[in-house]
Amino acid sequence: MRIALLATCLADAVTPHVARATVRLLERLGHRVTFPREQACCGQMHINSGYPDQAVPLIRNHVAAFADADLVVAPSASCAGSVRHQHATVARAEGQHALAEEAERLAGRTYELSELLVDVLGVIDVGAYYPHRVTYHPTCHSLRMLRVGQRPLTLLRHVRGLELVELPSAEECCGFGGTFAVKNAATSGAILSDKIEAILATGAGACAAADASCLLHIGGGLSRAGADVRTVHLAEILASTASDTDGDAEGTDTR
Template sequence: MRVALFVTCLADAMFPDVGRATVAVLERLGVEVVFPPGQTCCGQMHVNTGYQRQAAKLVRNHVDVFEPYDYVVAPSGSCVGSVRHQHAMVARNAGDAGLADRAQSVATRTYELSEFLIDVLGVEDVGAAYPHRVTYHPTCHSLRMLRVGDKPLRLLRHVRGLDLVELPDADQCCGFGGTFAVKNADTSTAMLADKMRSVLSTRAEAVCAGDSSCLMHIGGGLSRLRTGVRPIHLAEILASTGSAG
């Protein structure tokens, strides 16, 4: 089984440890991981802001890069959601039925990390240890678009030493939403305040999620308030084997 790491723009540019952690978890489980260097942005931002023509070029590149692999895994429900729910549509709207078919084929082999671990590998205990009090925020794309359900929680419950605390109003958006946070800053800030209030009520040491974008938003707010609560990606917890982190 050859698995391609779809690292995503945000992990590549700002959170490289998330990509490294994803590889570490997969390799620990005996998976051969390949990093295709030709990968670029998946085009989600372009599609969401109305630039489908420009996105079509990114979809073609994505398909060309990832088509040869058995599976594609990304540490992001948001980007996997784009591949599954936007790529074929963008290609069809561009009048390229052949690319649409290829994009759909790649999409069926593309998984968010927790999905791949449980649905493909059939693993819930990845051999992780993280002795900290943690609460989990299910991001909107993973919750509503991918419908990963309780898969991340099932993985976290098998992490040795981890005290998993339920997050109140967990299904409420954190307010990031990509360009939403920029275009609707006041609303986004109010939503973030509600989310931070919920996080702080758990008295957790760390807040975990499967998307670096939401963690950046929540973590930024918590940092500005000097709460001491740190954001951590699911992959980083699953890659941990001790007290560090």
């Protein structure tokens, strides 16, 4: 079975350790991971910003890049969500019906990491070791678009050494929302302030999530608050083992 990695723009440009952790984890579980070099932006940013016509060439490129993959995994709920719930709709609305059909077929083979592990590979204990107190932020796209539910938490509960603590008001947005954080900075900052307060209330040393974008936003808020709390992607925790020097993942900390 060929599992192709959709690395995402953010991992490629800012958090490559998240993509590496995803590959390391899946290979440790005995799977072959490929990386289609033709991949580029999935077009989510264009779609969400109101430019669906400009997203069509990106959707076409995405469909071609991953055409031969048995499965596609993305360490990003937002990008997986765009592929699954936006690509075919946008292509069809722009009159690209053949592309829409191809996008629908690819969407059926595309999974966020926790979905792939739990639903497809049937694994909840990946042999990870991460001896830290961790709280988990369920990002909006993972929660509301993909509806991954308890899958990430189930995986975290099987990580050796990890103490999982509940995040107050966990389902509240962190305030990122892509360009929303730029166009509505004051509102975004106020939402983030509430999220930072909730994270600090847990006493956790790390905040995990399934989207590096939200983690970067949260990490910036933690840094400005002078908090000694790191941000770490779910893939990094699951890829960590007892053989690591101190059980730490590389982290997405922005400090």
